Amino acid sequence: MIGNVIVTQDTLTIYTDEGFYYGNERRTFSDKGVKLDDKKVILTATVGEYFFNEDKADFRRNVKLFDTISTLTSDRLLYFRREDRAIAFGNVKIADKENIIYADSLIHFRKVEESHGFGNINIKNKTNHSTILGGHMEDYRAKNYSLIDSLPLLIQIDTTFSGDTVKTIDTLLIKSKVMKAYRDTSNRFIAIDSVEILRGEFASKNDYTIYFRDEENIITNKTGDESAQPVLWFENSQLSGDSVKIFLKERQIQKIDIINNALIASYNENFRQRFDQISGDTIMLFFDSTGIKRNEVYSNVLSIYYLYDDQEPSGLMKASAQSSLMNFDQKKIISVKLFGTPNSEYHPETIIQGKEKEYFLPSFILFENRPEKEKLFTPQLQMNFSKGNQ
Numbered sequence: 540m541i542g543n544v545i546v547t548q549d550t551l552t553i554y555t556d557e558g559f560y561y562g563n564e565r566r567t568f569s570d571k572g573v574k575l576d577d578k579k580v581i582l583t584a585t586v587g588e589y590f591f592n593e594d595k596a597d598f599r600r601n602v603k604l605f606d607t608i609s610t611l612t613s614d615r616l617l618y619f620r621r622e623d624r625a626i627a628f629g630n631v632k633i634a635d636k637e638n639i640i641y642a643d644s645l646i647h648f649r650k651v652e653e654s655h656g657f658g659n660i661n662i663k664n665k666t667n668h669s670t671i672l673g674g675h676m677e678d679y680r681a682k683n684y685s686l687i688d689s690l691p692l693l694i695q696i697d698t699t700f701s702g703d704t705v706k707t708i709d710t711l712l713i714k715s716k717v718m719k720a721y722r723d724t725s726n727r728f729i730a731i732d733s734v735e736i737l738r739g740e741f742a743s744k745n746d747y748t749i750y751f752r753d754e755e756n757i758i759t760n761k762t763g764d765e766s767a768q769p770v771l772w773f774e775n776s777q778l779s780g781d782s783v784k785i786f787l788k789e790r791q792i793q794k795i796d797i798i799n800n801a802l803i804a805s806y807n808e809n810f811r812q813r814f815d816q817i818s819g820d821t822i823m824l825f826f827d828s829t830g831i832k833r834n835e836v837y838s839n840v841l842s843i844y845y846l847y848d849d850q851e852p853s854g855l856m857k858a859s860a861q862s863s864l865m866n867f868d869q870k871k872i873i874s875v876k877l878f879g880t881p882n883s884e885y886h887p888e889t890i891i892q893g894k895e896k897e898y899f900l901p902s903f904i905l906f907e908n909r910p911e912k913e914k915l916f917t918p919q920l921q922m923n924f925s926k927g928n929q
Contacts, residue, residue: 544558555587579620579649580618583601584598584601585600586599615628639661644658654680671685673689673691676689683723684722686718691716692714695710695711696711709739719731727750728749732747745767768800775806778795779906780799797822797823802816807845809850816903818902830867832868833866843856857898
């Protein structure tokens with residue numbers, strides 16, 4: 540059949556400039572450009588076959604599938620009309636008004652708006668400028684929900700405008716074993732198991748993280764009695780507790796709450812073996828644009844602070860109380876107040892020099908392996924990320 544060929548069956552219409560029809564098999568074939576329209580989707584490609592007995596299309600090269608919600612492109616696509624199911628292979632891309640999904644292969648259920656992607660997953664959200672990479676994903680568009688359960692990595696790039704220039708000012712990386720993304724009113728990401736977080740000078744390791752994008756809040760939790768506490772690193776400080784909540788405003792940390800078994804340890808830049816430490820049931824840290832401004836500790840306060848005279852070591856102070864308040868200026872303590880049966884004890888420099896490891900609080904643990912960008916965002920992941928940002 541040559542010249543403006545049209546094949547119809549019920550609501551199905553196939554268009555091509557030149558094609559073949561095999562009557563015994565009830566099959567059509569064309570390699571001159573094919574268009575399929577079944578009133579549900581429009582499917583085009585350079586090469587196409589249709590099997591009428593199975594109601595199945597097999598389209599190859601420059602494949603595009605259009606429906607009222609999304610557009611899918613790939614190297615090859617199988618379309619099962621009765622099931623409203625499409626299986627796409629090679630350079631797969633599915634896009635709607637909010638998201639673009641890239642994958643090596645993908646199964647798409649059009650009627651229920653559900654997709655399963657495999658290999659080099661890249662989910663790009665146009666609204667919040669986030670990208671999630673992984674090896675396998677499930678996307679439920681009608682529920683505004685995605686699940687990535689193979690090597691997920693969330694990348695959130697914050698930018699600012701200066702004249703006509705877009706400048707990257709910070710990048711949030713969250714890596715875990717399982718990640719869930721909710722694109723509803725809460726606009727939240729949940730990272731589960733072996734979570735690592737990195738953003739500027741802030742880093743964390745924990746088992747469970749919730750990130751509220753719109754509210755700019757990050758919550759990390761201990762998942763069980765035998766589980767490890769969330770650990771955070773910020774500048775020269777290490778923070779840990781059963782639950783840690785980080786509150787941001789315009790991408791800057793405003794407050795950190797450490798709840799239950801809270802501990803902060805900070806080393807001195809010139810004396811790295813000396814850790815100022817404070818523990819309590821709850822610790823609240825308050826920040827402004829210059830850094831930490833205030834530290835409030837509640838219940839069972841224990842502290843060790845090293846003293847300096849003109850930047851030279853001058854002993855330490857051990858203290859206990861029911862609550863405490865510390866004020867800072869330029870990241871240095873300018874005042875300390877203890878409340879509720881306060882007790883303090885000075886240890887001179889001659890006694891503590893060279894014995895700093897003997898002056899740790901009972902709950903102090905020095906955590907290693909702070910997350911690093913080079914390990915989280917590997918060259919292979921960078922290649923996958925760039926695929927969605929060309």
